[in-house]
Amino acid sequence: MxxxxxxxxxxxxxxxxxxxxxxxxxxxxxxQPQIPLAAVNEVLFLTDQQNSNLRFDNGAVYVKGGVRGIIVVRQNANTYLAFERNCPYQPQDTCARVKVEPFLRLYDPCCNSQFSLQGQPQGGPASRALRQYSTALSGNTLTITN
CATH class of the missing domain: 1.10.1220 (Arc Repressor Mutant)
Structure with missing residues (x-):
């Protein structure tokens, strides 16, 4: 050579x-390994009592679906964001599940990663944003898809 x-x-x-x-x-x-893919097609009725946190800006609820569940955050009356609960940092860890600290942030208590209510990393070892799903609002019905 x-x-x-x-x-x-x-x-x-x-x-x-x-x-x-x-x-x-x-x-x-x-x-880092990627979060597995899962088909997402969930419908939320915003008038249902279990979704009452979505009546306020920065309110959030947990929804079934995705890999480890979905977090829906209300930005304003017309904009809702939906994120995969599976933390992007070491997603195969059984405890890698993002939680909501009401009106403040999203976080994974397993690895101590912290995310803004827009899904962006703010602290801890995670460097990737939360996986975001598409949302469509029609009246009081919110549809979440990927």
């Missing part, structure tokens, strides 16, 4: 070696 480097010149040889080092580093075991 040294003979081939001598023919391409020292600057290009250094570039090839450096690129190889970055490739070797990126293939290490540091890559």
């Amino acid at each position: 040294v003979a081939s480097f001598s023919r391409i010149g020292p600057a290009l040889a250094a570039l090839v070696v450096t690129a190889g080092m970055f490739t070797a580093c990126s293939s290490s075991g540091d890559v």
Whole structure:
């Protein structure tokens, strides 16, 4: 291999070696596993008593569906966000389930990751946002899909 480097010149040889080092580093075991995929098609009736927290901005409720459940957060009367409860940091851990701290934040007590009510990481080891599902509001009916 040294003979081939001598023919391409020292600057290009250094570039090839450096690129190889970055490739070797990126293939290490540091890559976090992905959250499994699950079909989501849930319907919420906002007038139901169990969804009463969604009558207030930044209110949240737990809903069935997804991998480990779904958290729905009301941003305002016309905008609702839906997130997978499976924490993106080490999602295979049996305790990797995001919870709601009412009107403040979302968090995973297992790894101590914290997320904004918009699903963005704010603290702890998680560096990826919560998986977000699509929402569609029609009257008092909210549909959550992926």
